[in-house]
Amino acid sequence: MSQRSCLSVILAAGEGTRMKSAQPKVLHQIAGLPMVAHVVKAAEAAGASGLALVIGHGADEMRKAAAKFAPKAETFEQEKRLGTAHAVIAARAAISRGYDDVLVMFGDTPLIDADALTVARRRLAEGAAVVVIGFRPPNPTGYGRLIEKDGKLTAIREEKDCSEEEKKIGFCNAGMMAVAGAHALKLLDAVGNENAKGEYYLTDIVEIASAQNLDVVATEASFESALGINNRAELAQAEAIWQQRRRHDAMLSGVTLIAPETVFFSHDTEIGADTIVEPNVWFGPGVRIASGAKIHAFSHIEGATIASNCDVGPFARLRPGADLRNKAKVGNFCEVKQAVIEDGAKVNHLTYIGDARVGAGANIGAGTITCNYDGYSKFFTDIGEGAFIGSNSSLVAPVTIGNGGYIASGSVITESVPDDALAFGRARQKTIPGKGKELRERFASAAAAKKKAAGADH
Template sequence: MSETPVALIVLAAGQGSRMQSDLPKVLHRLGGVPLVGHALAAGRRLDPAQVIVVAGHGAESVSAAVAKLDPEAQIALQPEQLGTGHAVAQALPLIEGFEGRVIVLYGDTPFIGEDTLTALADHPADVIVLGFEAADPGRYGRLVTGPEGLERIVEYKDADEATRAIRLVNSGVLAADAALLRRFVAQLGNDNAAGEYYLTDVPGLARAAGHRVEVVTCDEAETLGINTRTELSEAEALFQTRARQRALEDGVTMSDPATVWFALDTVIGRDAIIGQNVVFGPGVTVESGAEILPFCHLEGCHVSSGATVGPFARLRPGAELGGDVHVGNFVEIKNSVLDEGVKVGHLTYLGDAEIGKATNIGAGTVTCNYDGVSKHRTRIGANAFIGSDTMLVAPVSVGARAMTGSGSVITMDVPDDALALGRAPQVNKPGLATRLMEALRLRKGKA
């Protein structure tokens, strides 16, 4: 957390034509969430007073995604994309009156770290540019520094050979005093080949006015921007490698780390065990001591200590598993709470359900929760026994210590301690099986 009041402006208005997609670039997913979510999550570690996202191309979709990722963030619209300086100008009215440091981030740059952002926020200079030592400076703008800080930013096309030899380059990320940013953004011109307003002109204006302009540096990997599908896949590989390493360092056991896939917000406790080919979607917490067996998919769920899941199980959003719960193979759970010690061995769907402590759910059980229009809940008490192949037609409740017979269709509430049988009486027809098979074979032979 920064000691300086901070406001964030996240630029997310571009189309990203090189992605070859109808989807706005910042909505392509990395670690299970849109790219812009990474910038928002990084910035939130500073506890900013305000967060402004500048949307343009696909603004409606971007705004909807931001509302889910960060409900407190505000949206500024940039209907025409006239450069980074123009984008920041659209956001400034939303932080009118704010006094402190404004940091400008990019929605397609997912890896900037907390230490780097803190350095930008707390640096004593008036304007700070984030730079990095590039292995291959290429066509990046060069940062020319001297005894008094950043002297100028020189674009590649304008640089002489001596300047092109400089490896310190501009990331595009900038921090500035709010009042100065308002002042110098208002002074930006568009007298250039593209007719755009560039944020990179702000440091030069500030220095010309006698203000202190400095450079903060970071590792090159932090500034990785996503412009193509190839870069997105490379970023995903980098993200997963870091997430796996972090989990191992935090005391998580993984039998085959390379096959486990994490989301941005995955939380796994110490001494949890994760089998191979497990996928974590957004919103998953696995407590210490839980075990996820191979080939499971989890999203939006909570697994308590001592619980086991899988193999081949799926936990969907709203699944809450208590301590020592067992969820076996080919079980799907959605929007349901399983209390301590519940066992759901195999081949079962539990949706919109509440299952009491130590209840056993037999194979093939289904909570029939959807009537074609609305969802309905199933409630099962503690220490109940649900026989295999039971259909629970919601809304319905089964009491504590109650039982259902295998193959039952339960359409009415079952009281505590009762046995419910909801199946047609069995009728045996002596000899009919043999006669029926003989008739079928005869018909087939004639055909």
């Protein structure tokens, strides 16, 4: 298997009108990744060395997206949509290069298991010319049935053409195929369009290959793996299945999920053993968490790196560029963006830290803000080791707080503070005896007069 070359032809030209979207259907996301990118990942995991994306609707948008998730893929545009075989033939230039195996896949089946593709390729290696991947849906109504005889696949029969006995068959066509490269173009070119729609159907190659005495067999994938997405309800169903799989894998790898059904992962979330995740946590793309961290409830994390034994939340938001070092703490109602929180530093509550460094062992008081943006440019705040920032302080960047620096509560700091210095940045308090009582009486009198005037109007 490892010595056999493989091309994956992924059909992604459909308009997807049932999605009710201006965006190409296959670019709608599962776990933060376009569904067609999930198909690409499965193909690569099954050993595909070549990728051909057949695109149509939203071709420019598809090319732009493919450059990110499949930079080595070739794109082929199907200008007229005349059936599945016609779509595959659009990639003729890639198929003609002589790959041993050709996988035909669909960009709207994001849950396909690489193992199912590997099994199909293995059957090609054993001598089959065509391998059709089938599945057993809970209700086969509406699906094409796989007709087998003596262990060989003889036909794929659309339901409207099935006999009553054939309608009882629960083994259905998932649409995906593996075709021996030596036969692929010959079989595809033999497909005709003599049908009601005048289209070229990929399924016809089963009977064409059988008529040429080539081996045609069927393999089986799970229903979930073969699930195709046509509308947003099915998109949500696929998301739920993907998340369930990922949660299961995380727990088996040593991660504690207290309420698994409330935790949502991204396609690339990395999370170490002995990490505890409390309920209602959302991980966006680009999150890496080392072992022993604790993520408290209702936290929202994306593009962040969290080292061992860190403590995050509850109700924390870590944005892209947040980098928490060993035993750092970011507490409730805190937001961190493009900032390093070094070993043992504490950002406990009600705080915004952006474009900054918080030194090891520093303590950031409640309500502290790094004022990093002037409406045009971002500026950096550097807080030294062991610094203490009093509550309700505003640090106006660019500014440096030295090691061991101490900022008095309520300060607005606009100038750098040396190591071990104490800085005040607030107006001096003034107390006027009796003034509070005078103000209350004045305000009460004004309120009463207003109420009396309102009554007179009625």
